[in-house]
Amino acid sequence: MRSPSTGAGRAAARRCPPRWRRLAALTGAGAGLALIATFAMPVQASAGSARPAERAAAPVTDPAALVNPFIGTSNDANDFPGADMPFGMVQWSPDTPSRPPGGGYEYKDSSITGFSLTHIAGPGCGAAGDIPVLPTVGAVDYAAKDSFSHSAESATAGAYKVALDNKVTTELTATTRSGMARFTFPSTTQANLLFKLGGSQNGGSNTRFTAVSATEVSGQVTSGRFCGAGNTYTVYFDMVFDRPYTAQSTSGANARVTFDTTGGQVVRAKVGLSYVSGAGAVANRTAEAPGWDFDATRAAAHRAWNDALGKIGISGGTTDRQTLFYTALYHSLLHPNVISDTTGQYYGFDGRTHTVDPGHDAAYANYSGWDIYRSQAQLEALVSPEVASDTAQSMLDDYRQTGVFPKWSENNGESYVMVGDPAAAILADYHAFGARDFDTSAALAGLVKQASTANNDRPGLNYLDAPGYLPHNGGYGCCNFYGPVATTLEYATADFALSAFAGALGDTANQRTYADRAQDWRGTLDPASGFVQPRNADGTWTAGFDPTGGTDMVEADSWIYTGMVPFDVAGLAAAKGGDAVMSDYLDTVLRSYTGANGYAWVGNEPSIELPWEYDYLGEPYKTQGTVRAIQDQIWANTPAGLADGNDDLGAMSAWYVWSALGMFPMTPGTDDLALGSPLFPQAVLTLPSGRTLTINGEGAAADAPYVQSASFDGAAWNNAYAPTNARSDGGTLTYRLGTTANTSWASAASAAPPSYHGSVLAPPDPRAGIVTSGVNAGTCLDVDHSGTADGTAVQIHTCNSTYAQDWTVAGDGTLRALGKCLDVANSGTANGTAVRLWTCNGTGAQAWSPGSGGTLVNTNSGRCLNDPNASTADGTRLEIRDCAGGTAQKWNLPAAPRARTGPVTAGAGQNLCLDDRSGATADGTPIQIRGCDGGEAQTVTVAADSTLRLRGGCVDAADSGTTEGTRVQLYTCNGTNAQQWRATSAGRLVNTNSGLCLAAPSTTEGTQLQLRVCDGGAAQRWTLPA
Known part of the structure; x- marks a missing residue:
């Protein structure tokens, strides 16, 4: 997510300019491969261009030691370097004056303003940063900041250390719900810990600080308002020290305790957090941090990270690449976060205290839905199925408490930031990738209700039946709505994921309904331009279209969004004019990876699937070369080396993990994996089933991304997708890699990953x-x-x-x-x-x-x-x-597409067809409903200009009528909108001039057809010829 624009009804303060607008200002710096030159290399025989097999490298045994938390702490990635646990409640980490959103730490800064207890990795708006604590020496100054040098700073998974220039060394580590610090002061009578209680990143209110005893303090702060929204939360803390302080005081929203370190320079502190109560903070601290052994606590955090990261073992590759891989995996497992206490209590979205559902370990929060459904949710389910299952149950509980699933929530509040309905994809992704220990039937029922009933998560839902897309001039009401074109595509993806989830649970009716409605993306694609673009409710395209503009888009432009049909790439290619045209489009949009000229910005979510779409066009070698170029150009083992954009709660880091494994979960709601090529000689994934999937990259090297041949469990594998049982049953997928593209491997049409068209008949292909x-x-x-x-x-x-x-x-x-x-x-x-x-x-x-x-x-x-x-x-x-x-x-000129000719059958009754009365050709001849007979009067041609033609004329709304009851007739084709018809995913035929639907008033043969307000009934359902 990048600082989103806002829709009607939101305060002006929330209007943050979308970061994608920088695309227009970028030059070609950092542009991607010159694809033509790269992919036009001569292709040798597979055996000749493959590298010889190398001796197996030793597997990584301590992945946590390879994590570099400083990656992503500059260049707007907004990650943080401090101490944390997998999916933990506490992230005790330094904040610097620049204080980037969520992460709070900018590597280029040279001072620290506090060590706050909560952080969010990589959002586009300010978040968390609660309860900053700063060690100082001497006179108390609540505006103080401590200078430091990076040479005196270190971090690894679960621990952070810095020697400040004021001679205080700060060491931090964490458990899931508590943190531990070791402060080493100089010998002084004024060793202070400042509590900047109002210093949350979005400000704090309702602050409290209580000196419980000479060794214990507690307090609270209320913050929130993510991206200017109205959501708030209250976080409670309880901190104890291993020695008594000598003084304490408060000043407004600030407090301090002071120690005398002349007799011993080390002050240790333990802190518990809770979003329920101060008692919950105490309970969390005492349960998870009973002792004072800092080194043992740090070692336990390291082991926990090794357990999590070790679900994917790699061998070989350079140290930098290993570091990038495990840091990306680490970032992918920071969120969502435990929100419940060790007692099982948590504060719900309804403002009440609840208890974790039986059979589940914890409740979770912090969902960056628009971002994580594309990559992180699938990875979370694959490596942490128990956490993903608990998260799914938590999302269901949130729905039960409020009537909507979380969209972009912070702790126990919804912000409605970003667009679409990502919960459908997240839950379906979890289930598809093996996280199934949640109430799936209740989740499905909730998602279906949310997809079919007006609600705050789906503004504009009413437009999906007719006109079948979200119009530029529509009315949307509440909840941060913006970007009708982008949101139509997001709703289509959500509908497809919901369809896949329903199918997996045996609900064939909803599977078909939402697979069909997912085809609404077609209503945004102008066949004349080949781009998705703004469209009015009457079916007309808005004037002045520019594919580099952002009108009706979200954090991108039409160049980027045109490719965002991840579940039906084959259908998109056909709608654009065929595989060759689609490939040319990808070659062009992927000329840049950083947004130059409005082209792809692979550091932001709408672009991350584009490199994988070559797999669907018979050109997987282009996926292999492009993905490797992206890895090399926008990822590095440096603070600025994370994807050229926000990490978005691990969404971008998860993309890197998948890409390094040589695969990507392209189709939300399924476990389909489009293939690239592996970065390492070997990777071993421990699957939710307990089995292992081994990926061998024979000849893997930085300059060898191209697959020469592949096998699965010893048998040749010539497909650009992973075997369907590999995700669940495991096996061994082996690649032979080389420096030269093998354009024949997995190039057959049958080798492409699946595309899902629903049962909706596509409009005519463009010329x-x-x-x-x-x-x-x-x-x-x-x-x-x-x-x-x-x-x-x-x-x-x-x-x-x-x-x-x-x-x-x-x-x-x-x-x-x-x-x-x-x-x-x-x-x-x-x-x-x-x-x-x-x-x-x-x-x-x-x-x-x-x-x-x-x-x-x-x-x-x-x-x-x-x-x-x-x-x-x-x-x-x-x-x-x-x-x-x-x-x-x-x-x-290009060849004209084949015309589709045949009967138009009605849904109003069995064996009824659209019919030209008596087969007449005179203007005004009624178009009626009649028993299907295969005759000429029922032989309709679906023309490329969106007319329905028969007997030499066009199906026409009489007198260009726009009112209910307007008769439908045969009339000389005249190019007016009264003769334009658009097929929707629900089988309706919408008249472009009126916005009304073609309807059969009854099933009586001879009944003349009319225009009616679109209502979704069987009388308005039609099936066009194939």
Whole structure:
């Protein structure tokens, strides 16, 4: 998540500018591979290009020792370096003056303002940072900060240490619900511990500090308001010391205790936290930290991390890569967090105290839903199925308490930050990857209700039936709604995950319902531009579309979001014009990994699946090369070396873990794993079933990402997805790797990972592809340097399979590439006027019609698209000129897609079809319902311009009517919206002009069809021809 924009009803203070807007300002620095050069390397035979098998390296035996908590403490990753436990309540860590959101620590800073007890790793808004404690010497100054040097600082999993310039050494470690500190002061009578109780990252209120005894203090603070939301929580602490303090005092929201260290310089402290009560904090401290042995507590934390990290054992690779891997896994296991006390009590979302459900160890909180459903939830379930199961049960309890599942919650409060309905994907992901010890039937029932009944988690739910997408000009009400296009795609993903979860539990009805509704993504994809883009409720696309703009998107632009259909990549490819067009799109959007020119920003969630989509196009070698380039370019064993963006509660770190294993959980709600290539010679995963999955990378090396061949349990494996039983049953997946791309491995259509289309019939495929010159079939109509700025030259260039040469022949007579139109400059009509790329605007300067001899005639000028002097030189700019025929004006357009023709069957009754009464052809002939007979009067063609054609005419709303009861008739095709029909995922046919649905008022044969308000009934359900 990056500081999100807000929807209606939220305070202006919450309007943080989205970090993705920096994309527009970035140059090409840090851009990705030049894909064409990389992937066009000559391919040798598999055996020739593979590296020889290396002797097995020794497995890592102490992964916690390899963790570098300083990775991600700079460059906006917002991680923290302090002491913690896997999924623990306490994160005792230093804060610095810059105080980045959640993590609180910026490596570039040179002083520390306090060591606060709570942190969140990598959010986009301020969070936690509660109860900062700062050791000082001398006079009390609550504004104090202590300078330090990184040379005097160290951290590892579960422990942190720094020698401050004031001569105080601070050492921290933790248990799940408590922390322990060892402060070594100089010899002084004024060794202070300052409690900055109002110093939570979002400020504190209701602060209390009590001196319980000369060795014990307690207190509380209320904070929250994540991203400006209204949610709050209260955290309680109880701290004891191994020696009495000599003085204590309070000042407003601050307090201090002072020790005399002239007779002994070490002061040890233990602190318990609770979100229930002060008594809970005491109970947590006494249960988990009964003794004073700091070294033993630190060693116990180290062992706990080894147990967690050891679920994935690796062998070989450089120390830096091992450090990156285990640090990423460490970051992936920091959240969610235990919220319940050792007594089992926790403070719920309803403001009441509850007890952990029987059979579960703890309640959990802190869900960055929009982020973690893509990568972290699956990894959590794989390596910590007990925690994931408890988390799932906690989410269900949150739903029972409030009526909605958590979306982006902090402790016991919901913020409604970000969009979509991520709980469906998280719970389905948990279940798919082996975390199944929760009330699955109740969870499914809750998710179905949330997906079908108006609620705060799904603003705009009413639009999913009709028009079947969230419109640009819709009304959405509460709860931080923004980005209708992005949210439509998020809802589609949530619906698919819900469908998969229902299917896994045997609920076939809901499986089909939500698999079908997941196809609503199609309502956002303009077949003419090939991009997802803003659309009005009446079906029209908003004017002035620019694929690099962020209108109706969330932390990204249309370039990025167009690829975000993770459950149906094959369907997306077909809708864009085929695998070749889709591949060209990926080649272009992945020219950058850091957001340059509006292209992919793989440091933020909407882009992280893009590199894996080549697997679905018969080009897994591009996935292998691209993923390795991303690993090398935006990950490093440095403070700034985490993904070029927020870690988002481990979502980005989890991406790295999956990528290093050579796989990715591409399809939310399933355990489908798209394959890349492993980074290490061997990795061994201990699965929830107790079995192991071994991944061998023979010849693994930094410059050897390419799979030459693979086998599973000794048998050849030629698929770009993991064996379906590997996640549950284990086995051995072995790759032979090399430095040269093997373009034939797993390239067959049958080798692609699964795509899920539902039972919804897709609209006609667009007419898209290259436009070749009549002068030379090897030259193509091309956008100069793939530019998207208005005025970019359109030229001749050697055909090169880039997105700059993929043109869509749109139904409105335009030729479109890169989301814009082929345009005659300044609407010129004179010979020699140049053509260019320009925002589509509906003018005649952008209208082209096929002429004789393969010409393209501009309708505004009557002149033809012309290649000056019949040139074949790359970069020759095109123009318009008097139509004269010849090769200079001949253009070979992409082939027209196959028309779909057949009956349109009704859902209102058995064996009923849309029918042209009496087979007549006269304007005004009623369109009726009649028993299906296979005759010509029922033979409908679904045309590329969204018309339904039969008997030489179009299905038409009479008199362009927009009211209920408008009759439907046959009429001469005229290009008006009264004849435009859009199929929704629920089987409705929505009239573009009126927004009303085609309906059969009764099942009586001969009943004329009408337009009706879309209501989801059987009378409005239609099945188009395949």
